[in-house]
Amino acid sequence: MSRKNGVLNHWGRALLAISALSMLGALGVRAGRNPTEHKIHDKERPHPPAVEARPTLTEPPSDAIVLFDGESLSEWESMDGSEPGWKVEDGNIVIELGTGHIRTKRRFGDCQLHIEWATKDPLGDKKYPGNSGVFFGPYEVQVLANHGEDNRIYADGMAGAIYGQYPPLANACREPGAWQSFDIIYRRPRFDEGGNLEKPATMTVFHNGVLVQDCETLTGPTAHERRPAYKPHGKVHIRLQEHSCVLHFRNIWARPLEAGKR
């Protein structure tokens, strides 16, 4: 892109605008998927069809960083860097209510993440049972118990949603208590030296082996009732959310993707 004295002329600005539009177009904001066409948490936004599926129970490939193998929380910390408050029981991570979220000690850029989870809330106890989330820094893939035709939750808050932005392509949620898998490809956003967005974050998600997000382009951080703008960042912690619900997690591993291969 040409710059004269560090300032873009109007052709340059026009080109930047065109490039931003074409990036969104090319990167996966598909007809009917554009989050800006829908109000956040819109109750009228169509729910995806229900699909019955089994979790992928893949062993970590040889180049994976094993984040939990059933033994210990040594790869994890609480949000202030202290020992995590969650427990390990029978080979699973168990959320300990009131202790807050946990996050990886390591930070990740582009990566492939495998995680298995099971919701443990008693049925009918909560309006939205099984609420948790898998976060890459400020970007959440939603975890929730919304099996079958349970469409109480708004579409962009269902399990496998990129929260507040993209409903899953299918509702692949299993019955409460059953193990479920997420296989996630996270590509971090890129910023130029001035902190301007060069490339938005993208996410691909398979829920129980079913494609529910296909390289979707995030509008910015995910949030409740708002869609904040991007703020520059590099690698981030992976975070598991405590949202007043009890869940179990197991078999968590991540494969960093070569930085140059973005």
Add this chain to the structure above:
Amino acid sequence: MLEELRRNGSRAVLAAIAALMIAAVGHADRAVKKYEQHSKNRERPSHVSAKPVTLEPPSDAIVLFDGEDLSKWTSTEGDEAPFVVKEDYMEVNPDKGDIMTKKNVGDCQLHVEWASPKPAHGTGQDRGNSGVFFGVPGKTPSYYEVQILNNYENKTYADGMAGAIYGQYPPLKNACRPPGKWQSFDITYRRPRFDGDGNVKKPATLTVFHNGVLVQHNEALTGPTAHKKRPPYKPHGKLPIMLQDHDNPVKFRNVWVRPIEESKR
């Protein structure tokens, strides 16, 4: 470039958009045109040991092969499918031809498991060669291959390794298992889109997991895949899925496909 824009107006803008689209879809260092096709010097990905994903079909999947019969398949001439069903798998019948699905697919998620012949014969591209195609060479206007090869301990050019988008994108990793071992591909295919005049509006993209390892991520294809050429796109809609007979008795099992809502492109 800006002067040119002023002079040539919308044509230059269109070209700029096309270039930016490829840039936005593709990833740095994956720029396919940087490399001579089948270059022996193109860097080969490192090896990863991994187990196959052996998924049961989700409830909305179209089961293409469940171990029983070839009823969902024909030869590329529309005749009886020439592969052989043995036990719970089907096997290439060398030199008897490719098989293709009776049903055409557009955007979809495909699961297929395969195994290379054991003991292995041949070297380079002559070792366990086959391929998963969207489209049929010589029959459909375009065709896109995810390569099958036994390159477990067998050196070949990078864009011809298992999991490669043949002749275009090497896999991000060599996730090949030893001959005889079952392996999985999980592929997301987005068909290209064309305008009313047959110009490419959106290139085809492929995402591929080989034994659960991401080897292709939303890569934008330059056009059909081919040997020693990169032909331009020709307009098409939905296409059959084809499994290739490349003279090697490669086995297949557990093949299913989930169409993705076309409106969600």
